Amino acid sequence: MLRLSWSSFVERWALFVGALVTVCFGVALVQSSLLVLISAATYQLPADLSVLERARYGEGTAIAITLSALTLAFSAFLAVFIVSSTFAFTVAQRRRDLALLRLVGGSRRQLHRLLVGEAVLLGGLGAALGIPVGLVVMRFQSGLLTMLGFAPPGFAAEWRNWILGVSAGVGIGVALAGVLVAASRAARVQPLEALRDTGESARVMTVGRWVIAGVFAAGAIALVVLAPIGGAGGAPPMAINAALCASVAMSAISPVLVPVVSRLLPSGAGVITGLAGANLRDGVRRSAATAAPLIVLVGLVLGQSVALASFASAGELDQRASTVADLVVEADGPVGPRVAAVAGVAAHSTEVEVPVTVTFTYDDDVDVEGGSGLVVDPVAYARFHPGTDAVAGLGGNAVVAGPGRGAGTPGSSGELRIGDTAAGPLHVVAEVPSRTGGGADLLLPGALVPADLLAQAPSRTFVELLPGADPATVAGALAGIGEVSTLDAWASRDAAARNATSISIFLVVMGLGAAYAVIGVINAGVIGAAARRTEFAVLRSTGLTRMQVVRAALVESLAVTGIGLLLGVGAAAGTFVAVAMSTAAMIGIPTITVPWAFVIAVGVGAVAICGVTSVITTVAGTRGNPVSLLAARE
Amino acid sequence: MTTFSAPRTALAAVALHGVRRTYGAGASAVRAVDDVSVEFPRGTWTAVMGPSGSGKSTLLHCAAGLERVDAGRVLLGDTDLTTASDDQLTQLRRSRIGFVFQSFNLVGSLTAQQNVALPLRLAGSSPSRSEVRAVLAAVGMADRARHRPRELSGGQQQRVAIARAMVTRPEVLFADEPTGALDSGSARTVLALMRSMVEAGQTIVMVTHDPAAAASADATVFLRDGRVVDRLIGATTRDVADRLVALEG
Numbered sequence: 078m079l080r081l082s083w084s085s086f087v088e089r090w091a092l093f094v095g096a097l098v099t100v101c102f103g104v105a106l107v108q109s110s111l112l113v114l115i116s117a118a119t120y121q122l123p124a125d126l127s128v129l130e131r132a133r134y135g136e137g138t139a140i141a142i143t144l145s146a147l148t149l150a151f152s153a154f155l156a157v158f159i160v161s162s163t164f165a166f167t168v169a170q171r172r173r174d175l176a177l178l179r180l181v182g183g184s185r186r187q188l189h190r191l192l193v194g195e196a197v198l199l200g201g202l203g204a205a206l207g208i209p210v211g212l213v214v215m216r217f218q219s220g221l222l223t224m225l226g227f228a229p230p231g232f233a234a235e236w237r238n239w240i241l242g243v244s245a246g247v248g249i250g251v252a253l254a255g256v257l258v259a260a261s262r263a264a265r266v267q268p269l270e271a272l273r274d275t276g277e278s279a280r281v282m283t284v285g286r287w288v289i290a291g292v293f294a295a296g297a298i299a300l301v302v303l304a305p306i307g308g309a310g311g312a313p314p315m316a317i318n319a320a321l322c323a324s325v326a327m328s329a330i331s332p333v334l335v336p337v338v339s340r341l342l343p344s345g346a347g348v349i350t351g352l353a354g355a356n357l358r359d360g361v362r363r364s365a366a367t368a369a370p371l372i373v374l375v376g377l378v379l380g381q382s383v384a385l386a387s388f389a390s391a392g393e394l395d396q397r398a399s400t401v402a403d404l405v406v407e408a409d410g411p412v413g414p415r416v417a418a419v420a421g422v423a424a425h426s427t428e429v430e431v432p433v434t435v436t437f438t439y440d441d442d443v444d445v446e447g448g449s450g451l452v453v454d455p456v457a458y459a460r461f462h463p464g465t466d467a468v469a470g471l472g473g474n475a476v477v478a479g480p481g482r483g484a485g486t487p488g489s490s491g492e493l494r495i496g497d498t499a500a501g502p503l504h505v506v507a508e509v510p511s512r513t514g515g516g517a518d519l520l521l522p523g524a525l526v527p528a529d530l531l532a533q534a535p536s537r538t539f540v541e542l543l544p545g546a547d548p549a550t551v552a553g554a555l556a557g558i559g560e561v562s563t564l565d566a567w568a569s570r571d572a573a574a575r576n577a578t579s580i581s582i583f584l585v586v587m588g589l590g591a592a593y594a595v596i597g598v599i600n601a602g603v604i605g606a607a608a609r610r611t612e613f614a615v616l617r618s619t620g621l622t623r624m625q626v627v628r629a630a631l632v633e634s635l636a637v638t639g640i641g642l643l644l645g646v647g648a649a650a651g652t653f654v655a656v657a658m659s660t661a662a663m664i665g666i667p668t669i670t671v672p673w674a675f676v677i678a679v680g681v682g683a684v685a686i687c688g689v690t691s692v693i694t695t696v697a698g699t700r701g702n703p704v705s706l707l708a709a710r711e
Numbered sequence: 712m713t714t715f716s717a718p719r720t721a722l723a724a725v726a727l728h729g730v731r732r733t734y735g736a737g738a739s740a741v742r743a744v745d746d747v748s749v750e751f752p753r754g755t756w757t758a759v760m761g762p763s764g765s766g767k768s769t770l771l772h773c774a775a776g777l778e779r780v781d782a783g784r785v786l787l788g789d790t791d792l793t794t795a796s797d798d799q800l801t802q803l804r805r806s807r808i809g810f811v812f813q814s815f816n817l818v819g820s821l822t823a824q825q826n827v828a829l830p831l832r833l834a835g836s837s838p839s840r841s842e843v844r845a846v847l848a849a850v851g852m853a854d855r856a857r858h859r860p861r862e863l864s865g866g867q868q869q870r871v872a873i874a875r876a877m878v879t880r881p882e883v884l885f886a887d888e889p890t891g892a893l894d895s896g897s898a899r900t901v902l903a904l905m906r907s908m909v910e911a912g913q914t915i916v917m918v919t920h921d922p923a924a925a926a927s928a929d930a931t932v933f934l935r936d937g938r939v940v941d942r943l944i945g946a947t948t949r950d951v952a953d954r955l956v957a958l959e960g
């Protein structure tokens with residue numbers, strides 16, 4: 078059996094290379110994310126950092142940990158998903174070989190053993206390749222964390238010896254998980270199928286696929302329903318995961334969906350297009366295998382980018398709605414008196430932002446919270462931010478929990494530090510309504526903050542004009558104090574700054590994930606074409622030129638790509654619904670923002686990759702004289 | 712009548728009783744095999760002939776336990792193939808049944824000798840090299856033992872396929888157009904090999920379109936529209952050809 082494994086390995090290497098590449102990258106990604114995660118979690122900040130830097134990098138490390146955990150979860154998911162779809166396809170392509178073994182006396186158990194043996198071999202080999210590749214990915218990931226400012230310069234993830242065992246386990250594990258269903262299915266192949274060599278006689282849509290589709294569709298629906306009650310913290314991850322579940326469900330039922338959607342394609346547009354359409358429907362498995370990674374790629378990228386953009390817009394709208402002002406002046410320190418002196422200003426609220434750390438002591442626990450504090454004048458603040466009357470409680474050591482809610486709840490007491498300076502005890506006495514887009518964690522009275530610190534800290538001053546005052550004239554006069562903007566312009570800049578972190582996270586996680594999904598797409602193309610040499614030879618001996626064969630394959634591939642994109646959008650639709658419902662629950666207006674340039678770039682990129690893969694593999698697959706290929710059929 | 716048929720059944724290597732196989736359903740249903748009862752006596756060589764689409768291959772597949780039957784029984788000696796489990800059928804393919812087909816169905820990644828050894832290895836024994844060589848020598852392929860199928864001509868591939876079917880010394884060899892893809896010289900070699908198997912006591916059921924191949928067999932069964940319509944014993948090429956023309960006309 079082992080000899081047979083090895084010889085079929087050598088013979089069908091084109092099929093196996095694809096599986097090997099997916100295992101290799103899966104192992105590399107998982108290994109790298111795990112090492113980065115552990116290094117970030119156990120990272121000791123250098124001793125010579127100031128308290129302020131310490132607080133800043135402490136927060137950054139927390140983000141780095143979240144980010145690596147996300148990447149780890151995401152790459153583990155993709156590894157299992159893409160490796161199983163590649164393995165299932167590889168096994169399906171060899172159905173006839175397997176039937177032949179059955180014909181000459183192979184038992185189901187032997188076939189099963191053969192396939193599982195191959196998977197272990199591929200998993201081990203993939204891990205062996207993946208471990209060094211993982212080191213390269215890890216350098217890249219560490220560098221990225223430093224570049225984005227989540228880790229201090231000099232941060233490097235560390236190698237650990239035990240990771241060798243983990244990576245080998247991951248490689249063999251995903252390979253086994255990927256092959257088990259396919260193997261028990263393939264082991265049931267009828268010996269007679271060895272004698273039928275045209276078309277696939279096996280049913281592609283299986284009970285297993287229906288079950289997976291059902292479970293994940295139910296998960297997606299549950300997430301869509303729950304997202305609106307998840308609040309500002311829970312809604313975005315739930316909305317994004319709805320697309321993830323929906324895309325798994327979509328790819329599971331793609332053997333049913335692909336032929337249905339393919340009927341929407343124009344028919345009767347010439348012999349090449351007709352042939353492509355027929356191949357598309359006849360090779361359901363091949364079409365579905367190509368569409369699956371595309372669906373996941375598009376579903377996730379679209380779902381996540383739209384969710385992020387929409388929640389950012391909702392935050393901006395909320396910010397905008399919770400503030401009433403004509404102009405905003407950004408400057409350093411408490412510039413209130415100077416603003417008040419400008420002609421045409423009716424009222425103002427100066428809010429100075431300072432970094433705060435609060436040490437809360439509970440019965441048996443000490444909790445240090447870092448965040449941003451906003452030094453405000455209670456009367457002015459309440460005037461410019463409707464609904465925040467609770468701010469009136471400010472004074473002495475009494476502070477109010479801010480809209481960002483990062484430090485303390487009413488009733489808690491602690492020790493306050495502002496930057497490096499101890500600022501005495503504080504009591505949280507009240508809270509203002511929390512806001513979708515976040516904001517200051519604590520509202521502080523001016524007396525708590527040393528004057529010299531206050532003078533250097535950035536401030537924003539909301540300005541209300543006197544009736545009849547000309548905004549342009551007043552803005553001109555205020556320009557000497559700081560940067561003047563309208564409320565709208567300021568709100569959108571503020572929202573963008575607030576979202577920079579989540580957008581970085583998105584880019585890192587998505588970038589790695591998308592690269593992996595692209596490998597899956599290319600793989601399906603290569604494996605599909607490798608198994609079609611005979612089919613291409615038949616076409617050519619029927620009278621098609623090589624160019625025409627390449628064109629037919631290209632049309633087919635573009636159609637599958639289109640279908641994959643369409644189904645991916647369908648999967649992302651779950652997220653759109655969740656986002657609309659959640660933002661409606663949060664700010665009263667359903668908000669959907671589509672980052673069109675990005676979405677279009679993803680679509681065009683997918684089409685280009687599939688098209689190029691198809692042309693290259695078909696050109697390679699039609700090399701040589703078709704007649705000699707047909708004569709050499711065993 | 713029952714007393715008459717009982718001893719005959721005991722003699723048959725393979726017996727079909729009222730076998731039916733229908734493909735599809737409703738208006739498009741095709742009765743590929745329609746109530747066929749036929750016996751293939753032990754140690755004989757029977758050819759199955761008939762127009763294209765008359766159900767020859769389907770009949771062969773049913774007789775070999777490769778195809779499910781809708782009605783009737785198929786007996787291999789005293790084993791009922793219609794009720795056998797998959798594991799039992801696998802055992803039979805390893806020990807008592809062999810196959811040769813028009814498309815040679817060799818494993819492309821294995822050499823000729825590995826292909827021949829495959830059924831024995833699947834059955835769990837490790838055949839000696841000399842044993843495998845001997846079988847290859849019997850089909851005149853000893854000098855090509857290390858070649859892969861794509862390095863062999865069609866006739867050579869078919870001889871390797873026959874060697875693979877011979878190596879387990881099956882009671883019954885099922886062959887579907889074994890000479891269909893061969894020139895007349897190669898066909899004669901293959902037919903001679905089959906004759907030597909029958910002389911050694913094995914039973915052969917062979918579907919063919921070639922009257923000369925049918926004339927090499929001991930008996931010929933004619934099918935039309937899924938039914939047995941005639942039977943000749945010890946016929947010449949001429950007899951068979953005439954009967955076939957009458958059938959198709």
Ligand SMILES: Nc1ncnc2c1ncn2[C@@H]1O[C@H](COP(=O)(O)OP(=O)(O)OP(=O)(O)O)[C@@H](O)[C@H]1O
Nearest residue numbers: 734735741742743762763764765766767768769770
């Ligand atoms: N898998 C199948 N599905 C549906 N119909 C089938 C199938 N296999 C065979 N048939 C039909 O059954 C009938 C008998 O087919 P079979 O292959 O047994 O014919 P045959 O006598 O071997 O023909 P030939 O000499 O051309 O090989 C034909 O009408 C064929 O169309």
Ligand SMILES: [Mg+2]
Nearest residue numbers: 767768769887
């Ligand atoms: Mg036939």
